[in-house]
Amino acid sequence: MTDVGGIAAEQLRSFIERIERLEEEKKALQSDIKDIFAEAKGNGFDVKIMRQILKLRKMDQAEVDEQETLLDVYRQALGMLPPTE
Amino acid sequence: MTDVGGIAAEQLRSFIERIERLEEEKKALQSDIKDIFAEAKGNGFDVKIMRQILKLRKMDQAEVDEQETLLDVYRQALGMLPPTE
Amino acid sequence: MTDVGGIAAEQLRSFIERIERLEEEKKALQSDIKDIFAEAKGNGFDVKIMRQILKLRKMDQAEVDEQETLLDVYRQALGMLPPTE
Amino acid sequence: MTDVGGIAAEQLRSFIERIERLEEEKKALQSDIKDIFAEAKGNGFDVKIMRQILKLRKMDQAEVDEQETLLDVYRQALGMLPPTE
DNA sequence: AACGTTGAAATAGTTC
DNA sequence: GAACTATTTCAACGTT
Numbered sequence: 001m002t003d004v005g006g007i008a009a010e011q012l013r014s015f016i017e018r019i020e021r022l023e024e025e026k027k028a029l030q031s032d033i034k035d036i037f038a039e040a041k042g043n044g045f046d047v048k049i050m051r052q053i054l055k056l057r058k059m060d061q062a063e064v065d066e067q068e069t070l071l072d073v074y075r076q077a078l079g080m081l082p083p084t085e
Numbered sequence: 086m087t088d089v090g091g092i093a094a095e096q097l098r099s100f101i102e103r104i105e106r107l108e109e110e111k112k113a114l115q116s117d118i119k120d121i122f123a124e125a126k127g128n129g130f131d132v133k134i135m136r137q138i139l140k141l142r143k144m145d146q147a148e149v150d151e152q153e154t155l156l157d158v159y160r161q162a163l164g165m166l167p168p169t170e
Numbered sequence: 171m172t173d174v175g176g177i178a179a180e181q182l183r184s185f186i187e188r189i190e191r192l193e194e195e196k197k198a199l200q201s202d203i204k205d206i207f208a209e210a211k212g213n214g215f216d217v218k219i220m221r222q223i224l225k226l227r228k229m230d231q232a233e234v235d236e237q238e239t240l241l242d243v244y245r246q247a248l249g250m251l252p253p254t255e
Numbered sequence: 256m257t258d259v260g261g262i263a264a265e266q267l268r269s270f271i272e273r274i275e276r277l278e279e280e281k282k283a284l285q286s287d288i289k290d291i292f293a294e295a296k297g298n299g300f301d302v303k304i305m306r307q308i309l310k311l312r313k314m315d316q317a318e319v320d321e322q323e324t325l326l327d328v329y330r331q332a333l334g335m336l337p338p339t340e
Numbered sequence: 341a342a343c344g345t346t347g348a349a350a351t352a353g354t355t356c
Numbered sequence: 357g358a359a360c361t362a363t364t365t366c367a368a369c370g371t372t
Contacts, residue, residue, distance in 0.1 A: 008298075009247040015295040016248065016308060022288050023309075029281045030362080033274055034354095040270045044263075046162050051361085052155045053271060059151060063144055070137045077131050093213075094332040100210045101223060101333065107203050108224075114196045115368090118189055125185045129178075133370085138186060140347095200349085219325050221350075223333065240304050248308065293344090306365080 002009045037047050087094045122132050207217050226234065245251045292302050311319070330336045 004247040005243040007243055007247040011298060012244065012247055012295075012300060012305075015291060015298075015300065016305065016312075018291055019288055019305075019309065020312070022284050022291070026281055026284045026363095029277050029284070033277050036270055036274055036277075040267075043266060045267060045270065046158075049155070049158050049162060050267075050271065050274075052151070052158055054274060056148075056151055056155065057271075057275070059144065059148055063141075063148065066137070066141055066144060070134070070141065073131075073134050073137055077134060089332040090328040092328055092332040096213060097210075097215060097220075097329065097332055100206060100213075100215065101220065101227075104203055104206055104220075104224060105227070107199050107206070111196055111199045114192050114199070118192050119368095121185055121188055121192070125182075128181060130182060130185065135182075135186065135189075136369095139189060142186075142190070216325060216329075218351075219322070219329050222326055223329050223335075226330075226335070237304070240301060241307055244301075244304050244308050245311070250308075250311070303365095310364090 037050065040050060041047050122135065125135060126132050207220070210220060211217050242251065292305070295305060296302050327336065
């Protein structure tokens with residue numbers, strides 16, 4: 001292992017490059033999403049409305065999840081669940 | 086106006102200090118909130134549950150707001166509102 | 171929490187509402203800060219740099235130095251700096 | 256959008272779902288990145304500094320220099336630097 | 341008391 | 357250049 005200034009240089013480089021690759025992939029996906037919006041717009045759909053719909057669907061799901069969490073928290077508070085499962 | 090390096094130093098200092106004061110006030114409020122949680126806990130309430138309740142109340146409100154925004158967006162898309170009010 | 175409809179429920183509501191009020195105030199302060207940045211920008215100042223200034227004024231010098239030293243070590247390990255400057 | 260129950264609605268649903276799928280994939284990648292940072296940390300690397308490295312590798316040198324120069328001007332204006340170093 | 345988790349705040353990039 | 361979106365960063369919090 002090559003040590004530069006007390007650092008395992010090769011290992012560091014490997015971590016950095018793996019992250020950069022994944023970030024590239026993320027960027028590509030973002031670009032795909034952009035393309036879909038553009039395609040939808042070309043088909044006469046209103047992108048702004050689509051974004052609102054997506055946001056609402058996300059919020060709805062979050063709300064459901066949150067309700068279930070709250071339920072569990074209450075259950076635990078009332079001793080209806082093992083303390084730490 | 087005292088110019089240092091081409092910068093209106095007095096004015097800059099004034100902006101910076103005003104912001105720092107407001108941030109102090111924010112910090113104080115945050116501390117107050119913490120105290121209330123502690124007080125509630127001392128009265129037998131479960132802080133975790135309280136946080137869940139606060140989160141849900143916020144989400145509900147956000148959802149209502151979002152619905153109204155969506156409605157407006159639809160209205161505008163359908164020509165029921167002036168384009169840019 | 172079991173005394174729904176009685177004292178406990180009232181007390182819980184009170185705690186929740188006090189916290190919500192304080193959070194509203196925090197939001198208002200945040201908005202004031204935003205306004206000051208906007209005003210500064212209107213007077214030709216660079217908001218981003220101002221934020222860095224604020225951050226530096228919060229940090230102690232030892233911290234700043236340590237971070238910069240470590241960053242250089244990593245940069246050298248990755249060949250991002252000339253070998254012996 | 257007016258053709259509810261017909262082709263348009265189906266098409267809209269398709270666009271929405273494709274986007275949601277891509278966003279899921281993005282989330283998964285983000286999670287992978289998180290894991291790598293955790294692994295690096297477990298190997299003794301400083302995650303915060305790694306982030307700075309990643310940012311520097313993205314920026315061009317001219318940008319970096321310009322920011323630092325401006326920051327010094329502001330610091331001098333506020334007396335945060337010795338008058339003539 | 342370090343650790344990871346989460347939520348808020350800031351920055352950067354994109355669109356109009 | 358103004359507004360919006362998305363990403364990143366930072367700080368608080370509970371957890372172990």
